[in-house]
Amino acid sequence: MNIVLAVASLAYLECVRQRVLYGTLLFSLVLMGASVFISGLFMREIGKIMADFCLGAISLGSLLVPFFLAVNLLAKDIERRTIITILSRPVTRGQYIVGKFIGLVLILFSITVLLSVVGAVVMWISLKIYGPAYFQSLHPQALLAAVLFTFLGQVMLIAVVVLWSCLTNSSFLVTLLTIATYIIGQSLAELVRFMGAPPPGATVSPLAKTVLNFALYLFPNLAAFDVKLAAAHGLMIPANEAMYLLIYWLGYTVSILFIAVFFFKKRDLL
């Protein structure tokens, strides 16, 4: 366990040194700051607009971890053969993968907490500027739940990046696969719903339906973790839905990590 934590803390420190981290954080902070002025252009639901932009900025900022940091940390380690130096020490391949994953989750957690605190401050400033009448529909618990589920969704995506890094040598390919996974994960459930109730006159082939249903089990259903829109209207996620999401999240993430470790152990790194 100590070895896993040592790898995790090294991975965390390595991420903190990446310049792209600060650029993206700055972009998210600017987006949150801009939302104070943008929301003033609307007629009534200023609180909803603020919540949309702040939660969106948190998502955008935390997407940096799977898209850039995870790829840099894992795929480039393998691509540049620097991994061999680490694995020549008493570190098993499984410990290496799990350690890196935990390090990435920790950096994701730090980014999410930082952006959430800034988001709360920005919303408070907006509340002072426009008055509480425009923020009545907001509930802090709903906003916190949205942030938590966004975090869990990104953790799943990080697990998939770990898997892609274990399966291929090229960091470019890992980036492409991660972007594809993200887009599929965000739109798959929507497509399945559309196929289930196509517009009048449109026909859906049974094969396409089967493929999509199969893909729903294969790819992470990231859209299910997106409860930002409901939270912006002050709606809490129902308890049973939250429970299913947590079980699904735990099951999917652990399964993907098992598969990643399995393939990584079989892999020839030389």
Add this chain to the structure above:
Amino acid sequence: MKNVSLLTIAGFLLATGSVYFCVPHLNDVQQDRHSRQWSVLREIPLPIIRVLSLEFKGIVSDLMLLDALAFYGESISEMRDISTSEWQYFYRRISRIADLDPRFWDTYLLAESVLAWDAKMYEEVNSLLEKAAKYRPKDYRPNFYIGFNYFFFLKDGKKAAPYLRRAAALPGAPGFLPGLAARVSLQADETKAALLFLGELISNSNDPFTRNHLIKRFQALKIIHDLEEKVVTYTNENANLPDSLLDLVKTGLIDEIPQDPYGGEFILLDNGRVYTTSDLHESAKPSREAQQK
């Protein structure tokens, strides 16, 4: 070295100057194209918009509404008459936003303030508000607005009354609603009802542009309401309707016929109601389509 520095400064000034020169021109040149892009955007099917929005559906719906507000604001500031097809684009855009985020109240507020009052698309606005009533079951405003549209615009008090009663039973409903529901059933006091409604719309609006627009309309309606009250006083005193509003001036009930904030002229109708030739709209320039023709 000195020459090089001067050259660098000159180059920099030229570059920034060209940016300064281009920004307003680009804005003017692209305005027409922006209007055409609207027609393309409205055709994008909803499932595709939903898929492309990824996890940012809230922000996408906010920006789409901002775009719709900008389009309307631009038309008003240019005092340009919006053509029927442009209103159709506008309605489709609003519907798309309502599909993307059906709980977003500003969408319905814009539909009521603009599509009902300016475009006279009452049925379409009511169908949007029905959606609002479905997704905002504890909000009295959707039912209130539907009821008002039936009463004031469609002159159907029977259809209006149940909506107003439903609105009156919901939390936060203004105290005047039960009384209004009763008056509506009798088809009485339309202008008064419109004033109450506009007051409610103004209190629901933060955006200064929309707010000023509504306040202007409120002021014009208030003048009509006051004039109609004077007509009633004249009728009670003289046992017949005045021939024109000038009779109110002659009998000293008013000092002069007031100015319409929209630049129209107030006229007394045969039924004792007061009408303005502006129809509570800005005196408009021809629409872009008409200009092109």
